[in-house]
Amino acid sequence: MPSDDPPTGFRKVDFDRDRPEPTFNSHIGNLYVKRGEKGTRDEFVMGFRVHQHMCNPAGGLHGGMMMTVADLVGAMGGGTLAGLRKFLPTVNMTFDFVAPAKVGDWVEGRPELVRATRSLLFTNIYLTVGEEKILRASSICKIPSGDGLAFGKAKLVREDAKP
Template sequence: MTAPFDPAAAGWETVDMSEFMDLIGPVWQRADAAGLLHGLVVEGKHRNRNGVVHGGVMATLLDMALGRVAAEAQGGRRQATISLDLQFLAPVETGEFLVAEGRVVRATRSILFMQGTLRVEDRVCAVGQGVWKILGT
């Protein structure tokens, strides 16, 4: 059996989040050439009745990650999710490190159109698209 993935040893840092995200996390963050990445070590508390990560956990991680990428893209201004559409492609098992990456596809003065991917190593587990409203515009 291989040792569990250690995000800290791989250059990831924990991120202070909301109390809600603390229930799911800790959430990890790292910047690389693809941009800002967020990760989660999958634990037993994340499983559904089938023994794999609950889709709600995956949706929550992607929503949070895309929101943080959206905020960074527009100078840290607050924003809110208008919509998030997610397609689940592969199960995620306990002990795996689930990574969310996102990017801005198009931006207007008040709206950001986003795309994101959830992966475990090279395995794409979910993809999503969303729309974020920049608050105060």
């Protein structure tokens, strides 16, 4: 598989830490997260390099891959912005496919926290290639009562993906 070559500051997400079997997220390809200054548009950024196995027969990034990443950005990123350290199951999402991405592109996803209630988290998500928006999504996640799982078992790999 070609190199992901993530930009400086991105760290690979290890979704399967200590699990005997891989989960769905491990099969789609490597995903990376960068954490920026609180309150900025870069407070939580998820990124990935587009590889051929992520594309549709026309050569563009598959819509299912875009939806999967947007779902993770909405739940993990939106939860981070809201200060929640638990697994947030998605109860509703809408998607608008704006433009294609192609093999070799670096795609980034950023959440915008719309509102958090006692039981629901509302988030807008954009996936971009450079400054070009390729997907717009909105997400509603359930905020479970009690402690619940803390992002399942996912964690960021300690070393930076790129020095």
